Amino acid sequence: MSYAADVLNAAHLELHGGGDAELRRPFDPTAHDLDASFRLTRFADLKGRGCKVPQEVLSKLVSALQQDYSAQDQEPQFLNVAIPRIGIGLDCAVIPLRHGGLCLVQTTDFFYPIVDDPYMMGKIACANVLSDLYAMGVTDCDNMLMLLAVSTKMTEKERDVVIPLIMRGFKDSALEAGTTVTGGQSVVNPWCTIGGVASTICQPNEYIVPDNAVVGDVLVLTKPLGTQVAVNAHQWIDQPERWNRIKLVVSEEDVRKAYHRAMNSMSRLNRVAARLMHKYNAHGATDITGFGLLGHAQTLAAHQKKDVSFVIHNLPVIAKMAAVAKACGNMFQLLQGHSAETSGGLLICLPREQAAAYCKDIEKQEGYQAWIIGIVEKGNKTARIIDKPRVIEVPAKD
Amino acid sequence: MSYAADVLNAAHLELHGGGDAELRRPFDPTAHDLDASFRLTRFADLKGRGCKVPQEVLSKLVSALQQDYSAQDQEPQFLNVAIPRIGIGLDCAVIPLRHGGLCLVQTTDFFYPIVDDPYMMGKIACANVLSDLYAMGVTDCDNMLMLLAVSTKMTEKERDVVIPLIMRGFKDSALEAGTTVTGGQSVVNPWCTIGGVASTICQPNEYIVPDNAVVGDVLVLTKPLGTQVAVNAHQWIDQPERWNRIKLVVSEEDVRKAYHRAMNSMSRLNRVAARLMHKYNAHGATDITGFGLLGHAQTLAAHQKKDVSFVIHNLPVIAKMAAVAKACGNMFQLLQGHSAETSGGLLICLPREQAAAYCKDIEKQEGYQAWIIGIVEKGNKTARIIDKPRVIEVPAKD
Numbered sequence: 001m002s003y004a005a006d007v008l009n010a011a012h013l014e015l016h017g018g019g020d021a022e023l024r025r026p027f028d029p030t031a032h033d034l035d036a037s038f039r040l041t042r043f044a045d046l047k048g049r050g051c052k053v054p055q056e057v058l059s060k061l062v063s064a065l066q067q068d069y070s071a072q073d074q075e076p077q078f079l080n081v082a083i084p085r086i087g088i089g090l091d092c093a094v095i096p097l098r099h100g101g102l103c104l105v106q107t108t109d110f111f112y113p114i115v116d117d118p119y120m121m122g123k124i125a126c127a128n129v130l131s132d133l134y135a136m137g138v139t140d141c142d143n144m145l146m147l148l149a150v151s152t153k154m155t156e157k158e159r160d161v162v163i164p165l166i167m168r169g170f171k172d173s174a175l176e177a178g179t180t181v182t183g184g185q186s187v188v189n190p191w192c193t194i195g196g197v198a199s200t201i202c203q204p205n206e207y208i209v210p211d212n213a214v215v216g217d218v219l220v221l222t223k224p225l226g227t228q229v230a231v232n233a234h235q236w237i238d239q240p241e242r243w244n245r246i247k248l249v250v251s252e253e254d255v256r257k258a259y260h261r262a263m264n265s266m267s268r269l270n271r272v273a274a275r276l277m278h279k280y281n282a283h284g285a286t287d288i289t290g291f292g293l294l295g296h297a298q299t300l301a302a303h304q305k306k307d308v309s310f311v312i313h314n315l316p317v318i319a320k321m322a323a324v325a326k327a328c329g330n331m332f333q334l335l336q337g338h339s340a341e342t343s344g345g346l347l348i349c350l351p352r353e354q355a356a357a358y359c360k361d362i363e364k365q366e367g368y369q370a371w372i373i374g375i376v377e378k379g380n381k382t383a384r385i386i387d388k389p390r391v392i393e394v395p396a397k398d
Numbered sequence: 399m400s401y402a403a404d405v406l407n408a409a410h411l412e413l414h415g416g417g418d419a420e421l422r423r424p425f426d427p428t429a430h431d432l433d434a435s436f437r438l439t440r441f442a443d444l445k446g447r448g449c450k451v452p453q454e455v456l457s458k459l460v461s462a463l464q465q466d467y468s469a470q471d472q473e474p475q476f477l478n479v480a481i482p483r484i485g486i487g488l489d490c491a492v493i494p495l496r497h498g499g500l501c502l503v504q505t506t507d508f509f510y511p512i513v514d515d516p517y518m519m520g521k522i523a524c525a526n527v528l529s530d531l532y533a534m535g536v537t538d539c540d541n542m543l544m545l546l547a548v549s550t551k552m553t554e555k556e557r558d559v560v561i562p563l564i565m566r567g568f569k570d571s572a573l574e575a576g577t578t579v580t581g582g583q584s585v586v587n588p589w590c591t592i593g594g595v596a597s598t599i600c601q602p603n604e605y606i607v608p609d610n611a612v613v614g615d616v617l618v619l620t621k622p623l624g625t626q627v628a629v630n631a632h633q634w635i636d637q638p639e640r641w642n643r644i645k646l647v648v649s650e651e652d653v654r655k656a657y658h659r660a661m662n663s664m665s666r667l668n669r670v671a672a673r674l675m676h677k678y679n680a681h682g683a684t685d686i687t688g689f690g691l692l693g694h695a696q697t698l699a700a701h702q703k704k705d706v707s708f709v710i711h712n713l714p715v716i717a718k719m720a721a722v723a724k725a726c727g728n729m730f731q732l733l734q735g736h737s738a739e740t741s742g743g744l745l746i747c748l749p750r751e752q753a754a755a756y757c758k759d760i761e762k763q764e765g766y767q768a769w770i771i772g773i774v775e776k777g778n779k780t781a782r783i784i785d786k787p788r789v790i791e792v793p794a795k796d
Contacts, residue, residue, distance in 0.1 A: 093580035095541045097599050099500055108543045108583050108595055143493045145506045145595065147545070182491035185506050190588040197506055197543065197595045201495050 027117035032161045040121060040162065041235060043151040044112030044191035091132040091286055094207065102201055107132035109289070110147045110195020114231045114342055115263055118162045121194060122169025123267040128289065128343035129196040130177055134274035135287040135346055137208030141198045144174050146184035149193035166194055177269055208277055210284030211305045213349040217283055219310060219374035220355055222273045222362060223265050223345025224394035225293060226321030229332050230255070230262035231342075233324050249323040258318045261396040265318070266343040272365050273346045279361070280354040288344030294337025297347060297383035309379020312337070316371045316392040337385045349376060369394070425515035430559045438519060438560065439633060441549040442510030442589035489530040489684055492605065500599055505530035507687070508545045508593020512629045512740055513661055516560045519592060520567025521665040526687065526741035527594040528575055532672035533685040533744055535606030539596045542572050544582035547591035564592055575667055606675055608682030609703045611747040615681055615774035617708060618753055620671045620760060621663050621743025622792035623691055624719030627730050628653070628660035629740075631722050647721040656716045659794040663716070664741040670763050671744045677759070678752040686742030692735025695745060695772075695781035707777020710735070714769045714790040735783045747774060767792070 029038035095104040109129045113121050126144070133141055146167065150159055174181050184196065200206075233255045236242035250258075270287060277285060286300040293312070301310045315322070315335060325334035332339040350358055359370040371392060427436035490505040507527045511519050524542070531539055544565065548557055572579050582594065598604075631653045634640035648656075668685060675683060684698040691710070699708045713720070713733060723732035730737040748756055757768040769790060 093541060093543065095578075095580060097540055099599060100498065102497055102500075102599065104502075104541055104597060104599060106541060106543065106595070106597060107581065108545060110545070110583060111585065142495055143491060143502055143504060145491065145504065147506060147508070180493075182493060183505065185508060185593070187509065187591075189591070193585075193587070195583070197504070199502060199504060199597055201497060201500065201502060201599055 027120070032165075034158060034161055038158065039235075040113040040116045040118055040192065041231075043153060044193075091135040091210075092138075092207075094136070094209075097201070101203065103204060103207075104199060104201055105133060105136060105138050105207055106197070106199045108147075108195065108197045110193050111290075111342065113192050113194070114228075115259075115266075117263070118165035119169040119172075120263050120267060122166040122171075123173040124169075124263070124343050125166075125194040126170045126173035126177070126196060127267050127269050129198045130173075130179075131270045131287040131289070131343055131346075133198050133200055134270035135285045136210065137274050137277045137282065137285070138200050138202060138206060139271055139275050140200060140202070140206075141174075141177055141179040142200050143198075144179055144181045145197040146170055146181050147193070147195040147197070148184065148186045149189035149191065150186065151192040152188050152190055154192070162192075170194070170196065173267065173269070177271060208282055208284060210286060210300060210349075211303050212283035213301075213304050213308050213310075213376050214283065214306055215308055215376055215378050216352055217308075217349045217376035218352050218355045218372050219297075219312065219376065220348045220350055220358060220370055221288070221293075221316060221345050221373045222270065222348070222370040223268070223288070223368075224261075224316045224318045224392075225288070225339065225341060225344070226258070226318035226325070226334060227262040227266055227342050227344065228340045229321040229325050229328075229334055230258040230318050232332075233321070234259035246324050246327045249327045250320045254320045255324075257396040258321055261318050261394070265345075268343075268366075268368070270346050272362055273348070273370070276358055276361055276365075277346075277348060280350055280358040282358075283349040283351070285346045285348040287346050288341045290340045290342075292333070292338040292340055293344075293347070294383060294385055297337070300347065300349075301379075301381050301383040304381055307378060307380060308376050309381065310374055310383035311377055312374035312383070312385045312389065314371060314373040314390045314392055315385070316369075316373065316394050319393045319395045322391045322393070335385075335389065335391070345370070347373075425518070432556060432559055436556065437633075438511040438514045438516055438590065439629075441551060442591075489533040489608075490536075490605075492534070492607075495599070499601060501602060501605075502597060502599055503531060503534060503536050503605055504595070504597045506545075506593065506595045508591055509688075509740065511590050511592065512626075513657075513664075515661070516563035517567040518661050518665060520564040520569075521571040522567075522661070522741050523564075523592040524568045524571035524575070524594060525665050525667050527596045528571075528577075529668045529685040529687070529741055529744075531596050531598055532668035533683050534608065535672050535675045535680065535683070536598050536600060536604060537669055537673045538598060538600070538604075539572075539575055539577035540598050541596075542577055542579045543595040544568055544579050545591070545593040545595070546582065546584045547587035547589065548584065549590040550586050550588050552590070560590075568592070568594065571665065571667070575669060606680055606682060608684060608698060608747075609701050610681035611699075611702050611706050611708075611774045612681065612704055613706055613774055613776050614750055615706075615747045616750050616753045616770050617695075617710065617772035617774065618746045618748055618756060618768055619686070619691075619714060619743050619771045620668060620746070620768040621666070621686075621766075622659075622714045622716045622790075623686070623737065623739060623742070624656070624716035624723070624732060625660040625664055625740050625742065626738045627719040627723050627726075627732055628656040628716055630730075631719070632657035644722050644725045647725045648718045652718045653722075655794040656719055659716050659792070663743075666741075666764075666766070668744050670760060671746070671768070674756055674759055674763075675744075675746060678748055678756040680756075681747040681749070683744045683746040685744050686739045688738045688740075690731070690736040690738055691742075691745070692781060692783055695735070698745065698747075699777075699779050699781040702779055705776060705778060706774050707779065708772055708781035709775055710772035710781065710783045711787055712769060712771040712790055713783070713787045714767075714771065714792050717791045717793045720789045720791070733783075733787065733789070743768070745771075 092107045286296045325332045493502040723730045
């Protein structure tokens with residue numbers, strides 16, 4: 001009991017200034033009586049890969065199954081419902097309910113530690129799950145569950161320090177989103193895993209089906225790219241052979257700033273972005289996560305009703321991370337749009353005449369920029385990045 | 399495409415007779431062009447431990463956090479709602495909604511492969527998640543999500559064979575339950591992991607808050623114990639040093655029968671059991687999973703409104719598994735009530751005069767026995783097993 005209180009006091013200390021990641025001190029393991037070398041990110045050995053099953057593998061597996069299903073069940077069991085049933089491929093499932101025109105909008109996500117601060121990791125995981133709801137224009141979440149796997153390689157001490165901090169971060173983020181965490185599941189696993197489930201029960205006018213893009217729309221992105229590059233570069237500070245590959249293009253100070261900008265960005269909710277989608281008549285959106293900007297843009301394009309394509313001209317990237325990505329050769333594929341992001345921004349199709357106002361409004365409300373990064377053309381439901389996209393360097397806030 | 403068709407044909411072959419596990423042939427890796435030595439259960443190295451974080455560790459972590467929360471937030475944010483908010487500790491979360499007296503009943507669960515047949519593993523995982531809803535007397539699930547982690551140690555070939563089979567099993571079980579799987583998350587992980595999320599939106603009279611046990615009630619169990627013992631014993635057939643410990647008390651044939659009985663039992667839905675809870679005025683229930691019969695009985699007892707205790711006299715166990723457990727010393731703690739179960743039965747508090755009719759009705763509808771295993775006495779909200787409980791040997795069906 002008093003021990004738990006100690007852990008939480010330490011968490012409070014780090015929260016100097018009240019939760020704003022910019023003001024947050026770096027996580028200090030020794031303040032929690034852990035070894036100075038403790039790194040949460042070492043409890044998952046992804047070796048630079050993203051944690052997701054590759055998109056093409058997944059769609060092959062899933063589509064084989066879906067086809068088989070439709071061939072097997074002759075009854076059109078999805079066709080008798082008034083509200084369209086949205087399934088695999090988009091950010092959320094939308095399920096019509098038995099009760100008065102309501103539907104369930106639901107999503108789940110989980111992944112491995114990407115930052116070393118357990119409290120921030122909890123916040124990021126929560127923001128990342130909620131982001132799928134926000135991408136559908138849903139602004140209120142009715143319930144969250146937490147999914148947690150504790151690493152088998154953690155000592156009992158490490159576990160007792162880290163898990164309450166992760167849980168607290170997750171819950172604080174849920175609180176900020178106006179929702180609560182009422183349950184979940186905890187298991188042991190070689191890799192530490194964290195994620196959750198977010199559910200909303202709402203009227204059909206509360207969500208925006210992301211299939212209404214028209215020629216002439218523009219594409220807005222609400223957070224900078226480069227989170228994966230930043231968290232990797234930050235880990236390399238301790239690894240001379242890695243660091244040598246990038247030290248000609250960045251200083252340690254640059255990387256620390258980028259890392260804090262990334263943590264800040266990943267833990268920021270896309271909730272205001274979702275609210276403004278209604279105000280400015282968005283035609284659809286997706287959130288940028290494991291499959292990178294282009295991967296998610298392509299999925300969104302493929303789901304459009306009209307014959308449109310997305311063309312991306314600008315890439316807003318956390319300052320210096322484009323240079324780091326280039327110095328690493330093809331490893332991240334950041335400028336090709338394939339670098340995984342965690343809890344990235346919303347990519348939104350907006351009427352051209354509304355987009356600037358959208359960006360101005362979000363900046364006024366939150367103090368963060370959004371960018372017009374591309375256009376919607378006539379086309380065959382694909383997405384691409386132009387040959388030499390303009391990289392917009394997004395500085396860390398001071 | 400044609401490759402996927404092959405995989406699914408193989409699945410059909412094994413489904414000779416139409417999905418009944420008793421008739422199902424053992425999974426043959428070579429029929430899927432995999433090495434004969436392929437074993438799904440080897441993709442998680444639990445070494446006989448349960449996969450859950452120990453119950454006492456978990457409650458310590460969670461309760462520390464809960465206490466801190468209530469101390470910190472002075473506002474009684476849970477108190478203004480008409481429907482009781484049920485949180486961590488019980489099988490489901492029940493969340494009152496903004497819409498006309500409805501609530502969201504939701505649960506999640508995931509774990510590691512415990513049987514070698516991927517299709518059956520998918521079915522078991524689905525039945526196991528749904529079981530939490532059924533324990534609350536909820537009989538209709540509105541939506542499911544699938545949570546899947548593909549082992550990093552699987553070859554591409556193994557992955558392409560196993561994942562569609564798991565998915566199909568999961569979906570078939572969902573279909574049997576009258577619900578659908580509309581999304582989920584897939585990641586790579588050292589251990590293969592499978593689970594899901596089940597959600598229902600319902601009126602308060604559709605679920606049974608499990609806190610109404612009264613002195614004089616009896617305890618009914620709807621599936622036999624011993625699933626963990628059976629799946630372990632089955633793995634030991636291939637491991638002479640392990641097999642030698644139990645071969646004096648069981649034959650290989652006994653173990654194979656017990657394993658099939660266990661698979662059958664784990665993949666069976668607790669849906670009829672849930673429906674009959676309403677008919678026979680159940681006072682509350684829980685489902686038996688990772689913390690064993692006594693662990694879950696204790697949690698259920700602790701949540702009662704009245705000053706009652708549960709006393710368990712009878713232990714229905716899959717035939718021969720009590721002997722196997724004894725031959726393994728204290729490893730499983732089966733007769734002490736601590737052996738983990740997967741997708742176990744419901745433990746239900748029923749009025750004494752209704753219990754026999756409940757058991758008769760479930761047997762009539764499903765062809766499976768249920769047992770009166772204990773009584774509700776006056777007490778301090780605890781549960782115990784008597785000193786020398788009667789072991790009921792539950793044979794495999796022919």
